[in-house]
Amino acid sequence: MSVFDHFRKEERPFVERALEMLTQVERKQAMRLTDFLDPRQMSIFQSLASQVQDVQVSASGGYEGAERVRVLLHPDYLPVEPEDYRLVLLRIVADQRFHALQHRDVMGALLHVGLKREKFGDMLVDDDCFVVVAEEVAEFVCTQVTQIHRTPVSFERVAWEAFTPPAPRFTEKTITVPSPRADAVLGEVYHFSRAKALVPIRAGKVKVNWRVVEDPSHPLQAGDMVSLAGFGRFKVLDVTGPTRSGRLRMLVGLVD
Structure with missing residues (x-):
């Protein structure tokens, strides 16, 4: 069985690049740094690490719990510092x-x-707003982005040791569904008919935990992060027992 058989067809170009980077680190015994990756891409690197010898896969998005991270591939005898x-x-x-x-x-x-x-990571939007960027584009962002949604803006660098990340912000919504199927939940969250919800799912526009899901019957559970291209994301916060009519009650959090 080929290593590519473990991944989706559309993931193959990324898998090929990841394998190439891992092989280069193994051969040259030198560090390689990726751009920002989503959790699915990060998991691909971790699963491919077994294909090479003595190469470690380390990652950081700047703070604990970061969603998007840069991956550092390095020989296992080389120490890694935060500034790397x-x-x-x-x-x-x-x-x-x-x-x-x-x-x-x-x-x-x-x-x-x-x-x-891939040049910027998490965007933390609250009363204070922050964005994590790759060092090589930081100056470009500071000079070129002068307004956001018609609001004049400027940027200032913040030391990591002075930063406390804000808690994730959700708009909570309670829905009831006949089952935890992806098409049923999407329909309730975004006010689609179940038939209409099938279209983006089968078109590969729905991701569950950053992985494309094309099966409308895929069951969702508490903790799942779901995204629909063009509509945004929501997290399944809780699933409770059936209502009197036999439907499931779900608490979802729309990502602000």
Whole structure:
């Protein structure tokens, strides 16, 4: 069985690049640093590590619990320091009295200036807003992003030791569904008919825990992070027993 048989067809280009990087580190005995990866891509690197000898896969997104991380591949005898990940934390300075910045606002502004998604990590949007960026693009972000959603902004670097990440922010919503199937839950969360929910699922536009799910009957459970392209993300916070009518009650958190 080929190593590629363990991954989806559309993941093959990434798997090939990951294997190439791991092999180079094994052969040259030198560190290699990736761009920012999502949790699924991170898990691919971890699963491929067994294909090479004496290579460690370390990761950091700047703070404990970061979703997007840079992976550092290194010989197992080489120590890794925090600065090796080349991460910069930027605070977004903005007057939010008239418009509270949202995750999609920050994402749109960064992409609008030509920044690739893999060059920035988590965006932490709260009363204070922060974004983690690769060191090599930090100055570019500071000089090129001057407004977000028509709000003038500037950036200031923040020392990691002075940073306390805000708690994840969700808009909670209680739904009832006949079953925990992905199509049923998506339909209730986004007010689709079940038939309409089938379309994005079968088109590969739905991810559960950062992995594409094309099976409408895929069961969701507490802790699952679900994304629908063009609509956003939600987390299944809790699943409780059936209602009197026999439906399941779910508490979901829409990611702000």
